[in-house]
Amino acid sequence: MKIFFDLLPIILFFASYKWAGSNAEQAMQWLNHYLGFAVSGGSVGLTEAPVLLATVVVVAATLLQIVVLKALRKPVDKMLWAGLVVVVVLGGLTLWFHDETFIKWKPTVIYWLMAAGFLITEIVLGKKMLRQMMGGQVHVPDPVWRKLGWAWVLFFASMGVLNIWVAYTFPTDTWVSFKMWGSLGLTLVFTLAQGVYLSRHMAPEEGAAEASNQG
Template sequence: MRFLFDLLPVVLFFAAYKLADIYVATAVAVIASVAQVAWIWWRERRVERMALVTMALIVVLGGATLVFHDDIFVLWKPTAVNWAFALVFAGSAVIGDKPLIQRMLDEQMELPAAVWRRLNAAWTMFFAALGALNLYVAFHFDRDTWVNFKLFGMLGLTLAFALAQALYLSRHLKPADTEPHAKE
């Protein structure tokens, strides 16, 4: 459910673009992102750093789009977010005792350190490539194509990558204890 909530600004951007234009869509995304972070803060009394970074990027780049009436800023926003993710994943490989992906999933599974490092590197490369792909689509195709890619293409690629990650991880997971427990 949280995943769908995290997508809300993108979905609202898409809907507003289809109903109006890129500038209305940008304003809607800015408002939705700020409201989303405020809602999370109100409910949980804390907000994850990446949610704050994402909101800051849409406020700054979306704001620049609206102030200068130039959509180039909002076109860069998905790239900036994905490259920020890539930098965080890459940085976690050299700062701290565990890569970020291990910190995120350590409670759910036990894996060798080399597997965690490969997984973290894969996410780093994925986010870097997704950011570059956004720029390619943004500057080589029309706005309608870019808006569709922003919602469906990026979401589809992320889900496909997460599925590939799950398949990769399944090779490294130990089978669950299948012996029945003795009754007391």
């Protein structure tokens, strides 16, 4: 359930973009009626309606995540607050200037913020955030955690570069599909590779205990 909650903005961005692509006239009319004041010139064109509608949806979805967490009195992650600021600023610029370039930079900015977070926390401060994220249940030597910290820094930095390369090289439809499937797929593969790497450095008795618990 938490995974779906975390992915909700991406899913809704993808779904609304695809819907508006098939119903551009309706999307354009809705945007002009309700958000004409938020765009330069007061009017949204037919071809730009899909990405602008998807931008509005992803801003609303990110805000909704925080509202729900607050209503349930659950802590709001700092990266979620940062994501809200980034999506509101870049989403607002996308709407006002009718320019999808701004929202295409959003994943890259988030990836680079996460890379910076891992760099500062894991490498500079040595707080072993990855170990804390795993509930302290995985015990491996400190150099292993440090290598994993560097791996996540490089992964997020590379994903930021890859996102913007796709955004500038391919049509918007391709970028939206990459944002939904490509980036998530690469993250899943990297996470699985991390699990394999950790399993090779766990103490034998710990690995046997985890295998017994899973069985």
